[in-house]
Amino acid sequence: MFHRPAIPTVELPWLSASGNAGFAALGASFATPTSPTPLPAPHWVGCNDAFRAQLGLPNELWQQQEVLELLTGNREPANHATYASVYSGHQFGHWAGQLGDGRALNLGAIQSPIGLHELQLKGAGPTPYSRRGDGRAVLRSSIREFLASEAMHGLGISTTRALCVTGSPAHVHREEVETAAVVTRIAPSFVRFGHFEHFAANGQIDELRTLADHVVAEHVPKLQAMQGAQRYVALLHEVTQRTAALMADWQAVGFCHGVMNTDNMSILGLTLDYGPFQFMDGFDANHICNHSDHQGRYAYARQPQIAYWNLFCLGQALMPLIDEQGPALAALESYKQAFPEAMDQRMRDKLGLQGAHEGDRTLVEDLLQALQQDHVDYTVFWRRLSIAVRESAHSSHAFEPVRDLFLHREVFDAWCTRYLDRLGAIDRQATGDAMLRTNPKYILRNHLGELAIRQAKAGNFAMVQDLLHVLHSPFDEHPTYETWAGLAPEWASSIEISCSS
Known part of the structure; x- marks a missing residue:
């Protein structure tokens, strides 16, 4: 039995109004009441004031001691219970069985100018699903998640968000002794593929249907009018499309997730769970950012295929609601068209290409091979190329800074000739400006x-x-x-x- 420690409560109008809404309203099979475990001497580490304003939270939020205590796990909301959720999943390709929020504690939902959003503390102590873990997060990983969430949002990529990080001098034992921290992360929903896998694996079909209906009603209302199996096939198709778009966004910007287990896949197509992530420096299609991934399952180039594999796991979990295999397979197979089309469009945008021409994919593939051969810095290349296109409107040497990134310059020269021919007689100034709004100057290296x-x-x-x-x-x-x-x-x-x- 997991015992709730008695800790002080706090009543905040912005948290109290919708605390029991959202996922918490589904009941005890989904949300297990769980209290946080306090940390000594909490302090602010990072505060996301721009996001605070978007959420309509008070201007003085960071000056309120009770908010610091709440977002560290030293106080609980006065009017509703905090909770942890149960889910299962496939980890590194193997069925891992029951998992759950091992160090994530849900504060409930808030109604904001940008809709209903769930609040979650990562690192606020053990839960019933911690599996002998301490339920803590360290300062190092908490800062990385805080910054990565917002970096992805800045890039226009679907993601969970981060409101703040708090720290404490309390010791946490990992490979070495580190100090504790708590990230407050926020999303319309934290429902994962693994939530569906859990109820399907345990034969809890009523709960499986309740969860699917909740996702539809709260997050995909356009499917609400559909009945029976048709609704759940449409949900699977929607998730497939969102996931395909997300993978194209990741690949286009050179983002490596590192742990694409089914329990780390968002039902809304959000980037979820920033652990051993990395934005690539030198381009390497086979790059493995996670030093725990000894087989390279989640290497950069494999991410789109792994997403497809994970979608099949979700489809299998939804089969008790769908019955017939054909419609489910059709929904999943749509990935094979959606991802390449999305990827082609992302790369045309990065290159400033107008329209879709035969040979565009070959042009991109040859470029990536050239980048791979010389391990050219991925972000710097795209930024310099954007500037070169803009400057080439009035300079014959505009592409020299791009060329300088390559050891095999003759390979780049040959590719660049084809590229300029494909660009054709366009407004180079306007095209370059558009590319600069597509290819970022800054990433979280x-x-x-x-x-x-x-x-x-x-x-x-x-x-x-x-x-x-x-x-x-x-x-x-x-x-x-x-x-x-x-x-x-x-x-x-x-x-x-x-x-x-």
């Missing part, structure tokens, strides 16, 4: 996160806030932070990231 973490461990949180500011508008110039847009230093390649957090 591993070494930037590492520098912010090192400063934060020493008690200086300024770089966390500065990075947050820049990553919210990554297509802008931000001349004060120009060095953050440069090539990664040599020591960046030695940073190891794993599932430990």
Whole structure:
């Protein structure tokens, strides 16, 4: 039996109004009442004021001690229970059985100007699903998740969001002794593929249907009029389409997730659970960002196929509601068209190409091979190419800074000739400007996160806030932070990231 410790409560109007709405309203089979475990001497590490304003939360939020205590897990909402949810899943391709919120604690939902959003504390102590874990998160991984969530949002990629990080001097034991932290993450829903897998695997068909109907009613209301199996086939198709779009977004920006288990896949097509993620520096299609992924299952180039595999796991979980295999397979097979089409469009946008021409995919594939051959910095290449297209309107040397990124310059020269021919007689200035709004100048590189973490461990949180500011508008110039847009230093390649957090 899991016992709830008695801790103080706090009543906040913005949290009380809709606390029992959303996922919590589904009942005891879904939401297990669980209290947080307090941490000593909490303090703010990072505060996302822009997101606070979007949510309509009070201007003085960061000055309120009771909010600091609440978002560290030292107080509970006065009018409703905090809870952990149960789910199951496939991890690294194998059925892992029951999992659940092992260190995520749900505060409930808030009604905001941008809709109903669920609040979740990551690192607020053990839950009934911690599986002998301590339920904690460390400062290092918490800062990474805080910044990555907002970096993805700034890039226009679907993601959970992060409101703040709080820290504590309490010790947490990982590979070494670190200090504790708690991330407040927010999303319209934290429902995962694994929630559906859990109820299907346990033969809880009523709960499976309740969950599916909840997702439809709250998040895909356009399907509400459908009845029976048709509704659940349409839901599977919707999730497939959203997931295909998300994978195209990841691949286009060079994002590696690192742990694409089914319990880390969002039913809404959000980027979920930032563990051993990485934005690539030098391009390598076979890059493995997670040092715990010894077989390379979740390498960059494999992510789209893994998403497809995960969708089949979801489809299998929904079969008790669908019955006939044919419609479910048709919904899943739509991925084979949706992902390549989305990927083609992302790459045309990055290249500034108008319309779809035969040979565009070959042009992209040949470019990626050239980038791979020389491990050219992925983000710097696209930014320089954008500037070159713009400057080529009035300069014959505009592409030299791009060419300088390659060791095999003759390979780039041959490709560039084909590229310029494909661009044709366009307005180079306008095309380059559009490319600069598509290809970011700033990403959350591993070494930037590492520098912010090192400063934060020493008690200086300024770089966390500065990075947050820049990553919210990554297509802008931000001349004060120009060095953050440069090539990664040599020591960046030695940073190891794993599932430990």
